[in-house]
Amino acid sequence: MSSLLFAPFRWFKRHFWKLVTVFIVLSVSYLIYIDAQVKHHFAGHKWEVPAQIYARPLRLSLKQEISIEEIQDELKLLGYRQVATADDVGEYSIGKDILSIYRRAFQYGALTAPERRLKIDWQGLRISQIALLDDNQNARSVLLEPWLISRLVGGLSEDRMLMQDSDIPDMLKIALIEVEDKNFYKHHGVAPLAILRALFANISAGRTVQGGSTLTQQLVKNLYLSRERSYVRKLREAAMALVIDARYSKDEILNAYINEVFLGQNGKVAVHGFGLASHFYFNKPLQELELVEIATLVGMVKGPSFYHPKRQKDRSLERRNLVLRILFDEQYLSASEYQSAIAKPLVTSSSPSLASGQHPAFMDKVRDELFSVVPDSSERLAGVKVFTTLDVNAQLRAENALISTLEQKSQARNLPNIEGAMVVSDISSGEIRAIVGGKRAQFAGFNRALNGYRQIGSLMKPVVYLAALENAYEFNLATRLADEPVEYDDKEGKKWQPQNADKSFRGEVSLLDAIVNSYNVPSVNLANLVGFDEVAATLQRLGYEKAVKPLPSLALGAVELSPLEVNQIYQVISNQGELRPLHALSSVTTADNQLIWEREAVSQQRADIDASYLLNFALHQVTKKGTARALGEQFGRVNMAGKTGTTDDYRDSWFAGFDRNLVTSVWVGHDDNTPVNMSGATGALPVFMAFQAQNSPKSLVRAFPETLSIAHFDVASGQHMLAGCPNIMSVPAITDGLSDAQGCAELERNPPKAPKKERNFFERLFGW
Incomplete structure (x- = not known):
């Protein structure tokens, strides 16, 4: 019987060294396997990091008109x-x-x-x-420096901002080690005594009250392992910690921990690492954190939700002061530094730049362009830096202008479903400064600015007038245009009779008056004289990239454009006929600042410079005495230019306008295309005015071309006259296109013929 009891012992004794050998072989094999895992992951890309999206940098130049307040913003x-x-x-x-x-x-x-x-x-x-x-x-x-707007996390559930060792404050490293792992530089990845102390404490308390994990083990848990609680997982954690400690330096391990540790939640996305947390909680780079801010973040490591500095302010303050006390006890702080620090209140800052989906309408355009230049998704998730053209202050002002104006119109006119969109771009560069896709500007959804295609109404008229003014020998601002009933063949050969908004006719009007007052019939007649095919071609020259049917109704805006496409057309008009393709992306670099892609400056002269100047002069007059005169009345000495647009049955309200630097397009209407019952002057124009009221507009200045002169024209006939004659209008004109000026006496000898009166039915029937 006794021999049977001692049999296992004797077997174990006899095979002891074999078992030891097997154990060593298995352990070494497991460690080799673990080492391969660790090396592959740790030495390569440890993390998928979303693309970082930056706004444009603000350039300050000599003689630039900009206020201290604008720079302070x-x-x-x-x-x-x-x-x-x-x-x-x-x-x-x-x-x-x-x-x-x-x-x-x-x-x-x-x-x-x-x-x-x-x-x-x-x-x-x-x-x-x-x-x-x-x-x-x-x-x-x-x-x-450019402002960090947002981060394209895509489908990722976590976000981080990688920090190099040189960017990490020494006090952060010291505080982390003193609070979380005092023997970090002494142990080899695990601390057996600390584990035993924690084990006894937890057994005594009957629950988990103390942890024995080192910083290295915490890093392993976050990088490699699941959250399950088991002895097998703990053993694997310890093995991996030993391997990491053996293979990498303490500084490399500490740097990885600082980039990995979980420090809160930004909506559905986890905030990892002190670099991102610094921006998220204090809106500043990690290098600029004050002592108390460092202590706050270090205190959060124990429990980011429990010690959240915004939602659990008292707990966070108490924990922060404990961290400061530890630093004082370990003589990293003097008594005066400690007393000064604990006396400071807990202050955090909102960080809209890190809000997921911030400015989603603009981000839609960024994504479109980014996916085109960096198609590889793995490259986009390697922390690329994306530099955009966004002016965040202009974006915020545009959002506020659209939202507040639509809310006001909704209440005043009982239009609960009224919607709008807005695009703002830099005239000289084509850089998009702001995009608002709807009145719920902070929520992703249908982007009306990019994808809302609606008829543009009278916004088309400047295209007609530009096409005419480019032929300086036949047309100028004083050219007389017929304003009488007229009939054209339009779609499918149907008869079309355009009407002025007030349903009246004036016989004849000058080209300038026709555009200033947005008369329909003279505009269609002018398009007929120029050629409807030429009008269609001019629209395409100005940046519209789709096919255009050269129908008479095109002259009054029977063509569908998005606010972005409208903005491109008016960018060319406002930039002396020079097209700069609208864009939201400037350059893309890797996480370590190696250039991947950079936009090349592209420009084309698409319209005559002189004709563009004349059109700009006319559009300025629109804001002084025409359909947009409310703009001139509100802004007084600040010169701007623009054009209102209204479609049939008041379904769409448009305005496109510009000051010296920015061109803005605004659409207001209903998504279902039902009438909104507002003209361009009463719907879209107020949005533009609300935007400019916040935006410090710069007065429109355009150099007067040497090829132009101030010419004088008889009001009734449109004939070129010498200065000083009665009843003349004085406007800029292209000098080479002018006929010889007539004297006043010559005009008296050859008075202009009265406009031909349209005969009624009975006069035509009987030949009267």
């Missing part, structure tokens, strides 16, 4: 701090006509910009000097 957006004297990076101060900025270093495409202390002086409304204080030199222009 940008600085606040970038998280700069206003102080008495700007001595540290990320600070600015304001004096009388002076702005001092300690600009951050940044990368913009292929440009590497260092930290700089700037002093900007004003004389009147314009910048008079830009001083680079570190170099004791002056500059003609400088850039502020």
Whole structure:
């Protein structure tokens, strides 16, 4: 019996070294397997990182008309701090006509910009000097860094902003180690004594009250393992921690942990790493965090939800002060530094740049262009930096203008389903500054700015007038146009009789009056004289890329465009006939700033410069005494130009307008194409005016071409006259296209013929 009891023991003793050998072989094999996993993942891309989307950098130039307040708006957006004297990076101060900025270093495409202390002086409304204080030199222009708008997380459930070791504050590393793993630099990935202490504490308490995991084990758990609680998982965690500690330096492990640790939730997307958390909670780069902000984030590691600094402020403050106390006890803080820190309130900042789906209408355009230039999704999820043309302040103002105006119209006119869209672009570059796809501007959905195609009504008329004015020998602003009943063959050979909005006729009107007052019949008659096919071709020359049927109704806007397409047409009109393709993307770099793609400047002269100037003059008159005169009345000395548009039965309300720098297109209507019962002047124009009221518009200035002159024309006949004659209109005209000027006496000898009167039915029947 006793021999049977000792049989297993004797078997174990006899095979002990074999078992040890097998155990060692299996352990080594497992560690080799673990090492292969760790090496593949740790040495390669540890994380999928979403594309980082940046706004345009603000350029400040000598003689630029821009206010200190406009730059201050940008600085606040970038998280700069206003102080008495700007001595540290990320600070600015304001004096009388002076702005001092300690600009951050940044990368913009292929440009590497260092930290700089700037002093900007004003004389009147314009910048008079830009001083680079570190170099004791002056500059003609400088850039502020681009603002981080958003991050294209796509289908990812987590987000992070990777930080290099040099970008991580020493105090953050110290605080993490002192609070989370005091023996980090002494152990080899696991701390057996700490595990035993935690085990006994948890057994005594009957629940988990203490953890024994090192920072390395926490990193393993986050990078490689599931959240299940089991001894097998803990053993695997320990093995992987040992391998990582053996293969990589402590600094590499700490850097990986700082980039990986979970620190909260941004909607459905998890916030990982201190780099992203710094922007999310404090709206500033990690390098610029104050001591108390570092302590707040370190305190959150234990429980991001439990110690959330916005939702659980008291708990977070208590935890922050505990971290500060540990740093004081370990002599990393002096008594005065500690007392000063714990006396500070817990202050966080909202970070709209990290809100998922922020400015979704603009992001739709960014995605379209990004997927075209970087089609590989894995490359897009390698942390690429995407530099866009967005002006965030202009975007916010456009959103506010559209939303507030539509809300007002909805209540005043009982239009609960009224909708709108808006596009703002830079005239000289074609860079899109803002896109609003609907009145729910913060929610992704149908993007009316890009995909809402509606007839444009009278927005088409400037295309007709441009086509005419390009023929300077036949047409000028004083050319007389017939305003009488007329009939044309239109679609499918049907008869079409255009009417003016007021249902009346004036016999004849000047070309300038026709566009200023948006008369329909003279516009169609002019299109007939120019040729409907030429009008269609001109529309395409101005950037419309689809086929156009050259029908008479085209002259009154019987063609469907999106607000983006309208904006492209008016970009050319406002830019002296030069087309700059509208775009939202400037450049794309890798996560480590290697250039992947950069937009090349492309421009084409699509319309005659002189004719474009004359059209701009006419569109300016529209805002002074025409259908958009409310604009001139509100803004007084600030000159702008534009055109209202209204479609049949008041289904669509349009306005396209521009100041010196920006061209804006606005549509207001119903998605189901039912009448909105507003003209362009009462629907879309107020949106434009609300936008400009917030946006500090710059007065429209265009150089007067040498090939133009101020000419004088008889009001009744449109004949070119010498200066000083009675009843003349004085307007700019293309000099080469002018006939010889007549004297006043010559006009008296040869008075203009009265316009031919349209005969009625009985006069035509009896030959009267």
